[in-house]
Amino acid sequence: MLGPALLLAVALVSLLAALEFGGAAAAPALADPGALVRYGLPISKLFVNIGAAGTIGALVLVSFALSRDKPEFDRALDFAAGSAAFWTVASAATGFFTFLNVYLEPLSFDARFGELLGAFFTEVDFGQAWLATTLIAAVTTVLCFAVRGRTLLLFVTVFAIAGLVPMAQQGHAAGAAGHDAAISSLGLHLVFAAIWLGGLLTIVAIRSKIDPDRLGTIVGRYSSFALVSFIVVAVSGYVNASLRVGSLDGLLRPYGILVVVKVVALIALGLFGAVQRRFLIGRMLRDGATRGRAFWWLISAEFAFMGIASGVAAALARTDPLVPQVLVTTTPAYILTGEPLPPEATPLRYLTEWRFDVIWVLAVAFLAFFYLAGVWRLHKRGDTWPIHRTILWLAGLALLFYVTNGGLNVYEKYLFSAHMLAHMILGMMIPVLLVPAAPATLALRAIAKRADGSRGPREWIMIAVHSRIAGLLANPIIAAVIFAGSLWLFYYSPLFSWATTDHIGHQWMLVHFLITGYLFVQSLIGVDPVPYRAPYPLRLVLLLGTMAFHAFFGLSLMTGTGLLLADWYGAMGRPWGVSALADQQTAGGIAWSVGEIPTIILAIVVAVMWSRSDTKEAKRLDRKAARDGDVDLTDYNQMLEKLSHR
Incomplete structure (x- = not known):
């Protein structure tokens, strides 16, 4: 365990020096x-980061890289459990230190101290966040x-990653101007740094249980995750730094210099990863040269630089940033959203105004890259x-990029009509393209099938396609009920408020609209394999019913006075634009009119597919009749003749 010890030692020294x-x-x-x-x-926060990384990195490797039939699998799960227990204790300690830092209470064991501590963990945002993190880490341990x-372990992995969400909502990002961008970038930074660091820790921890001939394969799989993580960490780190440093001059101040140190460590790690992918993995796969000193020296160097980056990152969380992180509460819009009110919405500004969301920028980029890589393969x-x-596919992604980063993303916080237009495009137009x-x-055609008992992306896709849940969701009736029913449930429940006022809720809303729309369109005109295909008449009936449902919803908004x-x-x-009620009525018109355009397109596509299906069936029957002398028709006529004699 020399590597993890080196990581911890370097991280502690870097943390103390940076503080x-x-x-x-x-x-x-x-x-x-x-x-x-x-x-x-800060030391307990550093331990939280390392414990979370060990847990999440090990679970990711278990889910996507390791074989269930090998000793490596159980050893990795044991390492994940130990890391989660460490994460639990560190989170509890961090919450306790945060309480002492906020309340400035001397440590005691009297009733008043206990009451204050209980109120902190149940009523104060910081306390609630650390309590949630501690509980998630504890449950993950079990x-x-x-x-x-x-399959269940994949859900455990997602659950463990959710433990980083409360952490992403704390720190400088919690009160920053540019709050949404700060939360998104910090959340991505935490998740992918954990996968990157934790994966390497896991490989070193389980190396004695890995067959020498398999080490190159496992390291190669980890290296793919590390490459994606490097890109995400670099981009999200840049966004975070730009929000807090402010300008190039700020890089010459203490906070900026620490940011530069972290960036240099990150670049060094990227170079180590390039050497690993370019030379060492190929050597391992070719001649099994995994016992050589070069590989383990490289791993040790990576741990050293990861320790520097981790220690400096923990110190940055306690260091005052250069850009003031306090909201300037000068307007109602700023108080509500944490962003300045944009200029008056015009058709041109819907095309020229942009507010980039790093989550969706990266998501669209990766979706485009992997699709094109599959086509190239x-x-x-x-x-x-x-x-x-x-x-x-590229057209759908371009439209998704605009909705999540362009003018609609700028104005949907302030105008219900912009929000509704984004909803209609996300739920109906984009799925029609994707x-x-x-x-x-x-x-399924491009990704290689694995033969070592592990599950890669292809295996997980196959499991998902043939699962009972997929069979249920592929049913057009179920998909239509979810698609149309969630429309009413969302807007006439507290979900609407959560998705509008909270950044996490907003991200959930975007994903929800996109997935429900995709499932509905897939059940109607999908090409991908599904367990069940409904007959075409049923598809058209459901489509027309959904169209009527949308029209009724839009009409209720147009005529509503509340x-x-x-x-x-x-x-x-807002000093510009129509009143909020008039804008809501406009949103109803959008739901009625704009939402029906993709529905009409879908109806035409379903009708064309139905016609082609009938044509193909007729040709098939004609070919069969030519082969067997139309025996089916002969048998049918003989049956009728027997009936007539009776």
């Missing part, structure tokens, strides 16, 4: 919590011991892929 350099370790003139808290809080089924081996599917592109079919979410859209204080 001194950035001034975070100095006692403040007022409200000093004491040296124990000043040093204990699940890593109790669960051995690979088919082309290299001589297979064909229809060009119109690639065009549809579904015929058949991404699952492309993945304002939905009045304490948000009605309290923006």
Whole structure:
């Protein structure tokens, strides 16, 4: 375990040095919590990051890289359980140190201290966040011991990643101007840094249980995750730094210099990863040279630089940023959203105004890259892929990029009509472009099948396609009920308020609209394999029913006199545009009219598919009749003749 020990030692030294350099370790003139808290809080946060990384990295490898039939699998789960237990204790300690830092209470064992501590963990946002993190880590510890089924372990992995969400909502990002961008970038940073660091820790921890001939394969799979993680960490780190440093001059100040140190460590890690992918993995796969010193020296160097990056990152969380992170509450819109009110919405500004969301920028980029990579792999081996599917996929992604980063993303917080237009495009127009592109079919053809008992992307897609849940969701009736029913449930329940006022809720809303729309369109015109295909008449009936449902919903908004979410859209204080109620009625018109355009397109496509299906069936029967002398018709006529004699 020399590598993890090296990581921890370098991280602690880097943390202490960065705290001194950035001034975070100095006692403040007022409200000093004491040296124990000043040093204990960042150290415990560092331990939280390392524990979470070990848990998540191990679970990701278990789900996507390791074989269930090998000793490596159980050893990795044991490492995940131990890391989760470490994460639990570190999270509880961090919550306790945060309480001491906020309340400035001397440690005691009297009733008042206990009451204050209980109120902190149940009523204060910081306390609730650390309590949630601690509980998620504790439950993950138990699940890593109790669960051995690979499908369930995938859900355990997702659950463990959810433990990073409360952490992403804390720190400088919690009160920052540009709050949404800060939360998105910090969340991505935490998740993919955990996968990157934790995966390497896991490989070193289980190396004695890995067959030498398999180490190259496992490292190669980890390297693919590390490459994606490097890109995401670099991009999200840049967004975070730009929000907090502000300008190039800020890089010459203590906070900026620490950011530069972290960036240099990240670049070094990227170079190590390039050497690993370019030279060492190929050597391992070719001649099994995994016992050589070069590989383990490289791993040790990676741990050293990861320790530097981890220690400096923990110190940055305690160091005052250069850009003031306090909201300037000068307007109602700023108080509500944390962003300045954009200029008056005009058709031109819907095309020229942009507010980029790093989550969706990266999501669209990766979806485009992997699709094109799949097409290229088919082309290299001589297979064909229809060009119109690639065009549809890229067009759908371009539209998704605009909705999540363009003018609609700028104005949907302030105008219900912009929100509704984004909803209609996400739920109906984008799926109409993405579904015929058949991404699952492309993945199944392009991704190599594994033969070592592990589950890669292809195996997980096959499991998902043939699962009972997929069979249920592929039923057009179920898909239509979810698609249309969620429309009413969303807008006439507290979900609407959560998705509008909270950044996490907003991200959930985007994913929900996109998935429900995709499932509905897939059940109607999908090309990808599904367990059940409904007859065409049923598809048309459901489509027409959904169209009527949309029209009725839009009409209810157009004629309604009560304002939905009045304490948000009605309290923006916009000096431009129509009133909030008039804008809501416009949104109803959008739901009625714009939402029907994709529905009409779908109806035409279903009718064409039905016609072609009948034509194909007729040709098949004609060929059969030519082969067997139309025996079916002869048998039918003989049956009728027997009946007539009776």
